[in-house]
């Protein structure tokens with residue numbers, strides 16, 4: 669059986685215009701995904717996107733000002749939670765978890781608490797998508813342009829302990845390898861050992877903070893990171909495809925499950941439980 673997909677976006681995530689909660693549920697039933705968590709984006713940071721990113725995505729550009737500063741619209745918690753209830757009625761055989769993916773939760777503690785108080789969110793992810801640069805906030809690839817990709821990755825990983833220490837709103841730390849999605853094709857390949865110290869620092873902070881590490885399957889997670897996670901005290905894993913449309917659900921999950929098993933992680937009692945070592 670495939671693991672639960674604990675990181676999925678629907679039309680309630682502001683950054684996708686092809687998200688579809690009902691379609692994703694139907695897809696889960698069709699391909700045998702036992703449980704889905706709709707972890708919609710909750711973003712308060714205003715970030716500066718590069719021209720290429722905005723040109724590629726007119727939808728994203730519709731939230732940008734003339735300087736490329738992107739402001740996410742407010743999250744409609746009540747509307748979202750009602751949509752989850754409708755899908756639970758419509759797909760009784762599928763376990764549907766409510767959730768959020770909170771970007772930079774440590775920077776917006778009160779605003780985050782406000783949204784969380786609106787109802788029940790079963791699975792809450794914390795994410796770091798970028799870093800402040802002076803008065804701006806850059807995500808990769810802008811971060812790579814500004815700092816160089818090696819320094820940007822080190823700075824990104826070194827910031828993770830502050831995210832964990834600064835917010836108890838989330839249980840799962842999402843996509844610890846997020847900058848690697850933007851590693852330039854044609855550049856020297858990513859060598860995990862060159863960043864071992866920084867990865868271990870970040871993983872230790874996540875483990876010591878009592879959080880779960882996400883195995884995000886958007887890009888295959890380096891096996892070394894799974895090994896370091898266990899060595900730094902990590903005991904639980906969550907699986908997430910980060911799909912923003914139904915076809916992406918559980919993408920790469922067979923390989924991800926094999927990798928987790930190879931590092932000693934096993935499914936829990938229920939399909940929506942975290943895998944543990």
Ligand SMILES: [Zn+2]
Pocket residue numbers: 769795797842843
């Ligand atoms: Zn994310």
Ligand SMILES: [Zn+2]
Pocket residue numbers: 675677769910
């Ligand atoms: Zn996501």
